[in-house]
Amino acid sequence: MLDTTAAQRGALGYSEAAGVTSAHLVKLNIGDMPPTLEGVEHGTYPYYLTDQGGKDILREYGNRPCSETRYPLVCRPT
Numbered sequence: 001m002l003d004t005t006a007a008q009r010g011a012l013g014y015s016e017a018a019g020v021t022s023a024h025l026v027k028l029n030i031g032d033m034p035p036t037l038e039g040v041e042h043g044t045y046p047y048y049l050t051d052q053g054g055k056d057i058l059r060e061y062g063n064r065p066c067s068e069t070r071y072p073l074v075c076r077p078t
Contacts, residue, residue, distance in 0.1 A: 005013030006024040013025075017035040020027050027035050030046050039045030048054050055065040 001013050002015055002019060002022065002025060005011045006022050017027055017037070029035065033039050033045045035045055055067075058065050
């Protein structure tokens with residue numbers, strides 16, 4: 001997904017922040033907060049894929065919400 005996003009001018013994609021290593025991709029700040037695991041865990045970076053709409057989008061593309069993984073607390077904000 002990251003390669004496809006990087007190849008399409010103006011494209012938006014979603015990935016874990018650590019996966020964004022290409023110079024052709026930009027991590028998106030929300031409300032001047034950088035996308036970090038710490039920000040998600042402390043609630044300072046708004047993480048929207050925990051609501052039902054976000055979960056449905058993840059499932060539509062063959063992924064699973066954090067709550068449905070083996071270790072849900074590892075990727076779910078507190």
